[in-house]
Amino acid sequence: MDRTARHSENRYGNRPTMKDVAARAGVGLKTVSRVVNSEPGVTPDTERRVQEAIDALGFRRNDSARVLRKGRTASIGLVLEDLADPFYGPLSRAVEEVARAHGALLINGSSAEDPEREQELVLALCARRVDGLIVIPAGDDHRYLEPEIKAGVATVFVDRPAGHVEADMVLSDSFGGAREGVAHLIAHGHRRIGFIGDQPRIHTVTERLRGYRAAMADAGITVEEEAWVSLGSTDPARVRPAVEAMLAGPEPVTALFAGNNRVTVTAVRVIAERERPVALVGFDDIELADLLGITVISQDAAAVGRTAAEHLFRRLDGAAHPPSRVELPTRLIPRGSGELPPA
Amino acid sequence: MDRTARHSENRYGNRPTMKDVAARAGVGLKTVSRVVNSEPGVTPDTERRVQEAIDALGFRRNDSARVLRKGRTASIGLVLEDLADPFYGPLSRAVEEVARAHGALLINGSSAEDPEREQELVLALCARRVDGLIVIPAGDDHRYLEPEIKAGVATVFVDRPAGHVEADMVLSDSFGGAREGVAHLIAHGHRRIGFIGDQPRIHTVTERLRGYRAAMADAGITVEEEAWVSLGSTDPARVRPAVEAMLAGPEPVTALFAGNNRVTVTAVRVIAERERPVALVGFDDIELADLLGITVISQDAAAVGRTAAEHLFRRLDGAAHPPSRVELPTRLIPRGSGELPPA
DNA sequence: ATGAAAGCGCTAACAT
DNA sequence: ATGTTAGCGCTTTCAT
Numbered sequence: 001m002d003r004t005a006r007h008s009e010n011r012y013g014n015r016p017t018m019k020d021v022a023a024r025a026g027v028g029l030k031t032v033s034r035v036v037n038s039e040p041g042v043t044p045d046t047e048r049r050v051q052e053a054i055d056a057l058g059f060r061r062n063d064s065a066r067v068l069r070k071g072r073t074a075s076i077g078l079v080l081e082d083l084a085d086p087f088y089g090p091l092s093r094a095v096e097e098v099a100r101a102h103g104a105l106l107i108n109g110s111s112a113e114d115p116e117r118e119q120e121l122v123l124a125l126c127a128r129r130v131d132g133l134i135v136i137p138a139g140d141d142h143r144y145l146e147p148e149i150k151a152g153v154a155t156v157f158v159d160r161p162a163g164h165v166e167a168d169m170v171l172s173d174s175f176g177g178a179r180e181g182v183a184h185l186i187a188h189g190h191r192r193i194g195f196i197g198d199q200p201r202i203h204t205v206t207e208r209l210r211g212y213r214a215a216m217a218d219a220g221i222t223v224e225e226e227a228w229v230s231l232g233s234t235d236p237a238r239v240r241p242a243v244e245a246m247l248a249g250p251e252p253v254t255a256l257f258a259g260n261n262r263v264t265v266t267a268v269r270v271i272a273e274r275e276r277p278v279a280l281v282g283f284d285d286i287e288l289a290d291l292l293g294i295t296v297i298s299q300d301a302a303a304v305g306r307t308a309a310e311h312l313f314r315r316l317d318g319a320a321h322p323p324s325r326v327e328l329p330t331r332l333i334p335r336g337s338g339e340l341p342p343a
Numbered sequence: 344m345d346r347t348a349r350h351s352e353n354r355y356g357n358r359p360t361m362k363d364v365a366a367r368a369g370v371g372l373k374t375v376s377r378v379v380n381s382e383p384g385v386t387p388d389t390e391r392r393v394q395e396a397i398d399a400l401g402f403r404r405n406d407s408a409r410v411l412r413k414g415r416t417a418s419i420g421l422v423l424e425d426l427a428d429p430f431y432g433p434l435s436r437a438v439e440e441v442a443r444a445h446g447a448l449l450i451n452g453s454s455a456e457d458p459e460r461e462q463e464l465v466l467a468l469c470a471r472r473v474d475g476l477i478v479i480p481a482g483d484d485h486r487y488l489e490p491e492i493k494a495g496v497a498t499v500f501v502d503r504p505a506g507h508v509e510a511d512m513v514l515s516d517s518f519g520g521a522r523e524g525v526a527h528l529i530a531h532g533h534r535r536i537g538f539i540g541d542q543p544r545i546h547t548v549t550e551r552l553r554g555y556r557a558a559m560a561d562a563g564i565t566v567e568e569e570a571w572v573s574l575g576s577t578d579p580a581r582v583r584p585a586v587e588a589m590l591a592g593p594e595p596v597t598a599l600f601a602g603n604n605r606v607t608v609t610a611v612r613v614i615a616e617r618e619r620p621v622a623l624v625g626f627d628d629i630e631l632a633d634l635l636g637i638t639v640i641s642q643d644a645a646a647v648g649r650t651a652a653e654h655l656f657r658r659l660d661g662a663a664h665p666p667s668r669v670e671l672p673t674r675l676i677p678r679g680s681g682e683l684p685p686a
Numbered sequence: 687a688t689g690a691a692a693g694c695g696c697t698a699a700c701a702t
Numbered sequence: 703a704t705g706t707t708a709g710c711g712c713t714t715t716c717a718t
Contacts, residue, residue: 015494017695028705033697041703058490063470064410065695068710073407075450075471082436084645086630089432093425096453105467107418108451110439124448127406128418147401151358265631272634287429288608288631291615302427360711371689376713384687408711411694 016057025053036061067129075105076132076312077125079118082110087261087284087301088136091158094305095134102313104131113199115139126153132312134158134305140201142167154315158308160203161325168315169325170308174204174283177297177330178211179218181281182257184295184332186219189341190255190279193221193228194246196239196267197259200231208259208283228253234262236269243270247278254342255279261286268294268337279340285333295338298331359400368396379404410472418448419475419655420468422461425453430604430627430644431479434501437648438477445656447474456542458482469496475655477501477648483544485510497658501651503546504668511658512668513651517547517626520640520673521554522561524624525600527638527675529562532684533598533622536564536571537589539582539610540602543574551602551626571596577605579612586613590621597685598622604629611637611680622683628676638681641674 018032025032027046034042035050042050053059067073078095080088096106107125111118118138122145125133132154135142140163149155149167156168185193195212198205209229216223223229227249230242243266246253256271256278258264264282271278282289285298307326332338361375368375370389377385378393385393396402410416421438423431439449450468454461461481465488468476475497478485483506492498492510499511528536538555540548552572559566566572570592573585586609589596599614599621601607607625614621625632628641650669675681 019695029695030697030705031703034704037697043703046703058494060466060491060494061470062411062472062695064407064416064472065710066697067407068405068411068695068712069697071710083426083439084433084436086429086432089429090427092451093427093453096426096451105450105452105471107448108435108439109448110436123403127404128448129405129407148403151401151403268631268634286631288611288629288635291611292631292634362711365689372711373689373713374687377688380713386687389687405711408694409713411696411711412713414694 015062016059017062018059021050021053021057021059024057025050071129072131073129074103075099075107075128075130076134076309077107077109077122077128077130078134079109079111079121079125080136081113081138083108084110085262086287089301091301091305094302095309098306098309098313102316111136111138113138113202115141119144123148132156132316134308134312135162136160137162137203139163140203154312156308156312156315158304166323168311168323170304170311171325171327172204172299172304173327173330174207175211175214177283177299177332178208178257178259179215180211180330180332181283181295181297181338182212182215183218184334184338185255185257185279185281186215186221188255188279188339191219191221191342192224192251192253193255193257194243194253195229195257195259196242196246196263197231198234198263205231205259212257227251231259234260234266236266239263239266240270243267247271247274253278255281255340258282260284264289264294264296268292276343277340278343279338281332281338283330290335293336295335296333298333299328304328358405359402360405361402364393364396364400364402367400368393414472415474416472417446418442418450418471418473419477419652420450420452420465420471420473421477422452422454422464422468423479424456424481426451427453428605429630432644434644434648437645438652441649441652441656445659454479454481456481456545458484462487466491475499475659477651477655478505479503480505480546482506483546497655499651499655499658501647509666511654511666513647513654514668514670515547515642515647516670516673517550518554518557520626520642520675521551521600521602522558523554523673523675524626524638524640524681525555525558526561527677527681528598528600528622528624529558529564531598531622531682534562534564534685535567535594535596536598536600537586537596538572538600538602539585539589539606540574541577541606548574548602555600570594574602577603577609579609582606582609583613586610590614590617596621598624598683601625603627607632607637607639611635619686620683621686622681624675624681626673633678636679638678639676641676642671647671 022029022032099106109121115138126148136158137160142162142165158170232238258267261284281295283297285296365372365375442449452464458481469491477499479501480503485505485508501513575581601610604627624638626640628639
């Protein structure tokens with residue numbers, strides 16, 4: 001079976017190769033390569049003939065082969081928690097825009113907050129030889145990435161620090177933001193303030209909790225741990241009863257600090273069902289929160305993504321400085337819910 | 344310069360290959376390949392030695408080379424409008440889950456509603472030899488995809504039909520949904536109803552407008568085209584004055600139908616600023632719309648994504664039936680804003 | 687059970 | 703200006 005015949009039944013569903021184009025145009029393989037890659041050294045006439053052959057055959061360069069030779073895939077990987085979360089959509093889009101400006105494609109993956117799935121995804125991306133990696137950690141041990149980083153995969157961790165690995169990081173000021181938010185509630189007269197957060201194994205969660213504690217301590221308030229602090233899944237089925245419990249009993253909290261956007265949404269729903277208003281500050285802004293008058297600590301997801309991607313490409317362009325750690329500020333946006341006095 | 348020396352400075356930043364592993368383990372190349380791919384025919388002892396070499400060297404299979412041989416990349420591409428739009432995050436996530444179940448990675452790209460950028464993205468994905476493609480069209484002519492589809496790239500169009508190309512499609516019932524929403528407003532006493540939509544070159548926009556016209560015609564209402572229909576960008580800077588204009592003047596509209604989630608958000612903001620309530624039904628559900636009492640025509644973004652991905656993998660698994668066209672139903676969710684009587 | 691050899695489709699290096 | 707050759711790192715085929 002000769003090469004041509006074999007080709008006609010290959011598994012790319014019969015895709016023409018440069019060799020086929022070369023044969024059809026009556027030129028050498030390298031000339032086709034030159035035309036395809038807009039390299040100089042081809043007469044207009046040959047170029048036209050090659051182009052005709054390309055169009056006639058419907059040729060499209062096979063980047064897998066190209067990558068194999070060149071060693072760069074012009075693609076980067078982004079592993080985040082959940083693309084369906086409104087915080088990550090804009091973040092991902094911002095990364096994509098930077099990647100696009102650098103001629104790279106973006107491969108997204110959701111870890112679903114599962115460390116094993118994070119690792120699986122990251123390693124799959126490494127096997128595909130992405131040039132760089134942006135990771136929003138689900139796990140807290142990233143030693144599995146060491147060989148990859150050593151092998152030259154530029155890596156930036158976002159939103160949460162990497163575990164046991166040296167790499168660039170772009171974080172939000174979770175501690176400062178939460179502290180400011182809780183202090184805001186205290187300034188409006190609250191002393192019994194509840195904190196509802198995500199799983200405590202997540203770094204931002206403990207940081208925000210630390211911010212809550214700091215603000216309370218600053219005001220000389222002793223936190224009633226069991227009654228005022230609730231951590232766990234952000235599933236409404238978990239958050240709802242937690243909020244209701246805090247608002248029930250003889251000595252309910254008069255204000256709530258919600259640890260992230262998912263928690264805020266559920267807290268707002270619960271509060272809306274009650275006759276007495278409850279003060280609320282939430283971490284992360286939410287669409288339409290302005291109309292609902294929800295006071296938030298806002299972090300700019302797009303800025304986080306952009307910053308991370310810019311750091312990544314700086315590395316890919318050869319920057320060799322020691323790992324950097326950027327902390328982006330948060331912003332308190334008063335809209336009413338955080339300025340309510342205690343009931 | 345011998346091979347080993349060259350390798351030590353290759354452009355993967357010095358990554359070991361199967362050959363290196365083989366040398367270190369004292370076995371043949373193919374044996375390493377067998378271990379890496381869990382193929383049978385390796386004694387436990389050899390397997391252990393190979394595995395040790397793999398770990399010691401930090402070897403990770405290069406999928407580019409693998410793909411070149413196998414012809415399947417185990418990845419699919421998804422080209423959508425804007426990942427930052429809350430409609431597309433869940434859609435993308437749903438596609439990712441299906442892909443994951445089939446062992447495939449997802450490469451995302453945002454067209455920014457620009458047909459040229461769509462084509463650029465799609466062809467870049469084809470050059471990477473994604474096994475399949477899910478496209479939310481920005482343009483209306485997809486003949487450029489013909490050679491790719493012929494070459495075996497499974498393709499599913501979503502949300503809007505493909506132009507001049509035969510392929511599977513998964514759509515929402517834009518016409519029916521809009522008609523139902525507008526009929527709902529009419530049923531609540533409105534006759535002067537405004538329609539604010541996205542760019543008219545987008546298929547869903549004209550379908551929804553058609554639904555609006557159908558409902559109006561059903562009720563015997565003559566649409567005042569210039570005053571009641573406004574199409575264009577969803578930028579608040581365009582939508583806001585359009586809404587304000589409809590609500591101004593001696594004979595303002597008493598109700599609005601918003602063509603998509605972006606428009607709804609701006610319309611809600613404008614309405615909130617006015618003293619007189621204005622009825623509103625929006626296409627697409629929005630987070631917290633329940634709390635704001637916004638009546639919507641809801642389409643399930645995740646279901647759309649899942650359905651499209653399932654169709655795609657069915658094709659990849661060999662399904663050869665003629666192109667199918669699925670239309671998913673929408674659902675009217677009354678929450679108050681759509682049930683307001685005329686002012 | 688194991689391995690050697692021949693490519694996959696492309697680009698780099700070197701002719702001509 | 704154009705072509706030839708030798709791989710990139712893997713899988714496939716066929717020996718052993």
